[in-house]
Amino acid sequence: MIAMKNLWAAVAFALFALLPVQALASIDTIAVDVGISVFKTTPIGIVPFEESAGIDWIEERPHQILTRDANLSGRFDVVASEKFNLALFSRAKAKHYMTGKVQATNDGKLAVECYLYVSQSKTLLLGERYTVPQKELRRAMHAFFDKVIYQLWGERGVASTRIAYVSRIDGVKQVVVSDYDGFHRTQITRDSTISMMPVWTKGNKGLVYVNFKTNRPRLYTKNFGRSEKPLFQQFDQTYSPAVNPVTGELLFSSSKDGKTDLYVGDMETGKARKFAYLKSNQTSPAWSPYATEVLFTSDRGGGPQIFVMGKDGSDLRRVTFMGRYNERASWSPEGDRIAYTSMDNGKMNIYTCALDGSDIVQLTNNAGNNEHPTWSPDGKLIAFASNRSGTYQIYIMRKDGSNVTRITQAGENTAPTWSWFYDENKPQPKEGSK
């Protein structure tokens, strides 16, 4: 009889014990939006440029480059027309259109005139002239396109920005840089050992990355056209670099005796100090746009979850609760959301959420692994790596997950990091403006 009572007590206890577990489990069922487009895009007309005879085209034509920029930008819907067509532009609500003229110069260059017009009145809003060798036509058109964005949106565009990523070359991972659209790839590292995790130093002067030449992960920096310099050699294994957008200081992970901590240091003097004293392991740091707070990953709950704290190590909060593997957060330049990678059933996918972890939106789904999201400096786009085609390649999508465009074609490419703005002289858009 007593045994019976005990049994019931045990069952009752077991039921009670289960309750909190179920309450926790319900966290796993937070509603997630999958790729609902919330983007406001503006129609814009694009008309092929008038061409002088005798241009031997190897590159895309100017209007094709502008069309690609407009499609990638996340700001426009292209209304293509062979010539100016008011009826078409008006029906498609394209209030503006771009066109121009291109002719060959005597010394083998191209003279390009680029125009932005108001469709109804044919008022010229913007005119630019570039004389460039054909191989630099793309960059000239990117420069014009960013001027168009500034004219129409009052914000800086990203057509002149670049992306650093890791490319497997002759079997070895090397750091490379290309224009944001994947063209003009330049190899930065030429080591026989793995190079990885590139990030941009302030002013886009160079990169910080990890190399294995000393048989361990260690940070190096290299200004473009200069030689490489090892960083923070007083630490054992260093990786996960994050450049402070205000001071240029480097926040990074260092592992010693199985414990991984965050450190922050000055790349010039080589001095560094521990960033936070936490019992857990911490990695993947990311600064807020004005460097007041830091996102990072901690394994204090067993698996990786995203946390945030002040730059002085105060006010630690957990951000992600859904799922068991949330890693590598990055703060949107507009400051209002974070992008991160989550693993579910062994597959990696990209999500964004609000700073308190609510309002989760899944951006990639059912297309291989998708990881390493990096924001464009205007916050409109996210570049990432995916093996949806069979090999890892770099893609760009809008911040709502729509309009996925592949920008690398061959080999294996991973770990993209977007540069800062290239036209530093333009005023910074106001905080919170869209």
Place this chain on the structure above:
Amino acid sequence: MKNIVKIALISSAACLALVACAKKQQPQTDPAAEGAPAAEASQDSAAQALTQAQADSLAAEQARLDAERLEAERARLEQLINQIMSEDVYFDFDRSELTEKAKELLAQVGELLLKEQRFTITIEGHTDARGTEDYNFTLGAKRAMKVKEFLAAYGIENSRMESVSYGKEAPKAQGETEEAYSQNRRANFRVNIKQ
């Protein structure tokens, strides 16, 4: 100008002489029981020459045995090193705890290291291809550390062990199968011999 040529000639002659000396000295260093007495004896009788030859052949025999012993020792060490380097320790997904099988295997490695005090090791922690590069570095570091802690408890001095994480960067098996993943979630060893 002439002086420089002269100096050059003299110095190159000196070099040659040195090389020649070195060559002449070599055979003398080999036989263990040789030296001044042998030099004196050289002018003596044929009997002495005979004992000399015997001593020579004995010494040669000794040298051959030494070489053989060294070679055997080298082969033994090589075999041990290979054994240690082939003893990969495997882990469960996103875990750094040692499995029972891993502990058995590490005890064998610990035994070898206790016997061969000259061995120092680098413990490399690895992960499978899933997950981010960053987190996998921390996971690999944790795995290497768990192995190091086990061996330290087994009696290996910490000064003989170094741990390093390769994250997911150095897979042993390619592919996206559980088979490949389980092969890659591992810690392995590099062995150095302390001089």
